[in-house]
Amino acid sequence: MSRPATSTTSTAPSARQLWTRARGAALVLALVLIGGLALATLRSSDAHGALDPRSADPNGSRAVAELLTSRGIELTLVTTLDEATAATDQDTTLLVTAPDLLTQSQQSSLRRTMTSSIGRTVLVGPGRSSLDTLAPGVTSSTSARVENRAPSCTLAEATRAGSVDLGGERYLTAPGATADSCYLSDGLPTLLRLPGQDTTDTVLLGSPDILYNKRLDQQGNASLALQLLGSRPHLVWYLPSLTDASATADAPDDGTTGNFLSLIPSGWLWGTLQLAIAALLAAIWRARRLGPLVTERLPVALRASEATEGRARLYRKANARDRAASVLRTATRTRIAPLLGVPVQDAHSADRLLPALSARLPETTADPRHLLFGPAPADDATLIRLADQLDALEREVRTS
Amino acid sequence: MALTGRTALLAALGSIPVGILAPSWAGMLAVNAPLCFAILCDYALAAPVRTLQFTRSGDTSVRLGDAAHVDLTVTNPSRRPLRAQLRDAWPPSSWLPGTEQTSSRHRLTVPAGERRRLTTSLRPTRRGDRRAERITVRSHGPLGLAARQGNHEVPWAVRVLPPFTSRKHLPSRLARLRELDGRTSVLTRGEGTEFDSLREYVPGDDTRSIDWRATARQSAVAVRTWRPERDRHILIVLDTGRTSAGRVGDIPRLDASMDAALLLTALASRAGDRVDLLAYDRRLRAQVQGRSARDVLPAVVNALAPLEPELVETDARGLAATALARAPRRSLIVLLTSLDAAPIEEGLLPVLPQLAQRHTVLLASVSDPHIARMATTRGTIEGVYEAAAATQTRSQRSRTADQLRRHGATVVDASPDTLAPALADAYLALKAAGRL
Numbered sequence: 001m002s003r004p005a006t007s008t009t010s011t012a013p014s015a016r017q018l019w020t021r022a023r024g025a026a027l028v029l030a031l032v033l034i035g036g037l038a039l040a041t042l043r044s045s046d047a048h049g050a051l052d053p054r055s056a057d058p059n060g061s062r063a064v065a066e067l068l069t070s071r072g073i074e075l076t077l078v079t080t081l082d083e084a085t086a087a088t089d090q091d092t093t094l095l096v097t098a099p100d101l102l103t104q105s106q107q108s109s110l111r112r113t114m115t116s117s118i119g120r121t122v123l124v125g126p127g128r129s130s131l132d133t134l135a136p137g138v139t140s141s142t143s144a145r146v147e148n149r150a151p152s153c154t155l156a157e158a159t160r161a162g163s164v165d166l167g168g169e170r171y172l173t174a175p176g177a178t179a180d181s182c183y184l185s186d187g188l189p190t191l192l193r194l195p196g197q198d199t200t201d202t203v204l205l206g207s208p209d210i211l212y213n214k215r216l217d218q219q220g221n222a223s224l225a226l227q228l229l230g231s232r233p234h235l236v237w238y239l240p241s242l243t244d245a246s247a248t249a250d251a252p253d254d255g256t257t258g259n260f261l262s263l264i265p266s267g268w269l270w271g272t273l274q275l276a277i278a279a280l281l282a283a284i285w286r287a288r289r290l291g292p293l294v295t296e297r298l299p300v301a302l303r304a305s306e307a308t309e310g311r312a313r314l315y316r317k318a319n320a321r322d323r324a325a326s327v328l329r330t331a332t333r334t335r336i337a338p339l340l341g342v343p344v345q346d347a348h349s350a351d352r353l354l355p356a357l358s359a360r361l362p363e364t365t366a367d368p369r370h371l372l373f374g375p376a377p378a379d380d381a382t383l384i385r386l387a388d389q390l391d392a393l394e395r396e397v398r399t400s
Numbered sequence: 401m402a403l404t405g406r407t408a409l410l411a412a413l414g415s416i417p418v419g420i421l422a423p424s425w426a427g428m429l430a431v432n433a434p435l436c437f438a439i440l441c442d443y444a445l446a447a448p449v450r451t452l453q454f455t456r457s458g459d460t461s462v463r464l465g466d467a468a469h470v471d472l473t474v475t476n477p478s479r480r481p482l483r484a485q486l487r488d489a490w491p492p493s494s495w496l497p498g499t500e501q502t503s504s505r506h507r508l509t510v511p512a513g514e515r516r517r518l519t520t521s522l523r524p525t526r527r528g529d530r531r532a533e534r535i536t537v538r539s540h541g542p543l544g545l546a547a548r549q550g551n552h553e554v555p556w557a558v559r560v561l562p563p564f565t566s567r568k569h570l571p572s573r574l575a576r577l578r579e580l581d582g583r584t585s586v587l588t589r590g591e592g593t594e595f596d597s598l599r600e601y602v603p604g605d606d607t608r609s610i611d612w613r614a615t616a617r618q619s620a621v622a623v624r625t626w627r628p629e630r631d632r633h634i635l636i637v638l639d640t641g642r643t644s645a646g647r648v649g650d651i652p653r654l655d656a657s658m659d660a661a662l663l664l665t666a667l668a669s670r671a672g673d674r675v676d677l678l679a680y681d682r683r684l685r686a687q688v689q690g691r692s693a694r695d696v697l698p699a700v701v702n703a704l705a706p707l708e709p710e711l712v713e714t715d716a717r718g719l720a721a722t723a724l725a726r727a728p729r730r731s732l733i734v735l736l737t738s739l740d741a742a743p744i745e746e747g748l749l750p751v752l753p754q755l756a757q758r759h760t761v762l763l764a765s766v767s768d769p770h771i772a773r774m775a776t777t778r779g780t781i782e783g784v785y786e787a788a789a790a791t792q793t794r795s796q797r798s799r800t801a802d803q804l805r806r807h808g809a810t811v812v813d814a815s816p817d818t819l820a821p822a823l824a825d826a827y828l829a830l831k832a833a834g835r836l
Binding site: 009010011012265266267268269270271272273274275277278279281282284285288290291292294295296299300301302303304305306307308309311312313315316320323324325327328330331334380383384387388391 | 402403404405408409411414415416419420424427450451453485489490491492505534549645646647648652653709711766770771778780781782784785787788789790791792794795
């Protein structure tokens with residue numbers, strides 16, 4: 001008997017089934033992507049290009065950069081620390097727009113350069129994570145709102161500029177340190193000038209607002225910004241970025257211990273890499289099964305004699321010699337009674353069975369009463385002997 | 401998509417030019433890009449698996465222990481030749497252990513537009529229905545680097561029938577039946593036997609069967625011959641509850657009972673009796689009813705084939721009720737169950753009078769030769785305790801059997817290989833005694 005050939009025996013899903021299965025997931029994925037894009041477009045508009053000297057956004061700094069350039073100051077925009085340190089010298093102002101973004105090793109490296117070879121360093125809003133390294137001895141306190149503040153100090157730039165929009169970080173200097181503290185908020189400065197060696201100095205700005213395009217034309221903001229950044233002929237504008245390689249090179253490699261891999265000829269390395277690809281292909285080859293395993297309901301497998309074996313082990317564990325002996329004696333009595341002409345129901349009474357037995361076997365040596373109706377054996381050896389003696393008695397009765 | 405060992409070997413050989421000639425990314429690319437291209441080409445050129453067409457034919461039933469052959473016709477409608485590995489998957493018990501790999505896998509080549517037939521040989525190790533699982537095809541490309549793989553569902557079932565090993569006892573029992581029939585020699589006279597004919601007295605005949613009236617009418621002494629009743633009803637009831645799951649030797653009690661049931665069915669259908677079958681634990685598991693003598697044995701074999709023991713306590717009351725409902729007139733009810741004390745005393749004994757009231761009840765049970773061996777172990781303390789436990793079990797069984805006999809049932813308790821002939825003999829004895 002044969003069945004008509006059908007073309008629908010294949011279990012592989014058709015294109016339509018695949019689409020039916022995948023469309024839910026695809027819909028969710030598309031929604032997530034669209035939602036993410038929409039959120040990104042809506043939320044990122046005003047934060048874009050903050051403090052960038054090329055940006056004309058409200059939070060950009062193109063205005064102050066143009067003003068500085070028109071006054072003959074040479075502006076260099078850098079995004080990595082290496083460029084920044086390379087571009088600086090004694091006639092340079094270095095503006096670090098986000099010192100908190102620098103890693104610990106970058107901060108140390110920047111600090112070394114600052115103390116030795118930079119004219120003036122302006123740090124915009126350095127917080128707890130960068131003050132320890134970049135401005136030792138200065139700690140930050142709770143931040144304040146950005147608002148119009150009066151200079152209230154003797155720093156020439158501040159007095160010339162008058163009141164400006166400042167706030168943000170407030171700084172505490174160690175007692176005895178020389179520093180110009182200006183634009184106080186509750187007695188703590190939001191602008192701090194720390195003189196360094198020779199003519200170098202460091203300026204900490206609590207907030208970046210005076211550099212923003214949108215605030216530059218208010219109060220003395222422009223004046224203060226131009227004076228702070230325009231004191232040297234060169235200005236290096238450092239925008240820390242994530243693509244900076246020095247950020248990831250935290251661990252200094254000393255180069256003294258040679259790498260083991262560098263000692264191997266490159267041919268071996270590339271050959272091994274190719275072998276690894278071969279191993280991967282071999283793994284794919286062996287891992288592909290020719291169809292899945294077939295399952296089957298298995299039948300129960302238990303021996304019918306298990307209960308009896310269990311009872312034997314129980315007897316052994318409990319040393320049930322009395323029970324075992326009485327079972328064996330009863331069985332022997334039941335078997336020999338018909339041979340002796342005793343009815344089966346009388347097989348277990350000594351008065352009926354024993355006379356018949358002694359009549360059949362007058363010369364037997366064993367004591368039949370003790371053997372068939374005696375007490376329970378006292379130890380294992382006696383029980384074993386009892387079993388043998390019962391067998392012998394039964395044989396005698398059968399052969400007599 | 402599947403790769404082959406050849407692909408891995410080529411990639412491994414590629415490490416030599418990479419290592420010696422061009423140890424660089426360019427060298428890696430020069431080796432791996434052509435390899436990758438070759439794999440993709442091979443995959444694209446392999447014959448498609450999805451469009452293959454399959455047809456099955458061959459055996460649909462096989463006796464346990466014999467081999468079944470199932471043919472599979474593979475049609476390749478595509479325009480590319482098919483070079484493939486094929487796995488015809490069946491459940492593991494369809495083959496002897498260890499031969500599954502060789503029996504289920506085939507290599508085949510089907511030219512474009514042609515068809516080929518291949519045969520899967522099954523050798524089931526258990527009774528029951530074996531259903532074909534899926535067919536997996538791995539179609540290799542012309543270079544042997546990559547392959548397409550896919551599955552097809554082509555249903556087919558092979559019913560594995562009970563082996564009926566006791567059929568070797570059938571000829572001797574049929575000979576005994578013919579003796580009973582009065583065709584060959586002396587008859588035993590029993591109550592209710594049917595008058596057959598008169599014949600001349602031969603020395604050795606039972607003198608009680610001399611028909612004196614007929615003798616007076618003719619010169620020779622005439623005896624009446626009798627023949628056993630025909631067209632009696634026999635209901636075989638198979639208990640498939642938990643006690644039938646225990647294994648005696650290597651086969652479950654249920655299988656030994658089935659063997660005995662088959663021999664009895666074969667014998668009784670030849671003797672002109674009607675045989676019905678019932679398998680029951682807590683519900684009706686199988687039944688055969690109202691078949692003619694000719695097709696009752698195949699029907700019983702077919703009904704028994706997929707039966708498996710269930711791990712539930714048999715509902716003796718329901719079993720008795722079902723049996724009574726299926727035996728409207730006086731019948732011989734053959735109960736194939738166990739002689740374990742608890743299930744019999746709590747389940748069967750209370751309902752036995754109902755059955756024995758109208759019917760003759762014959763109870764057959766599989767005893768365990770291992771228990772008999774245990775009862776004779778001596779010499780060590782463990783051995784003596786085993787002997788005591790086994791003796792205890794045997795005496796319980798014989799006590800239970802005595803109880804059943806007191807209620808009017810005939811009891812057959814025999815080891816698996818002697819149960820079938822013993823049951824057949826008990827049936828013949830009942831028939832000879834005219835108790836059917």
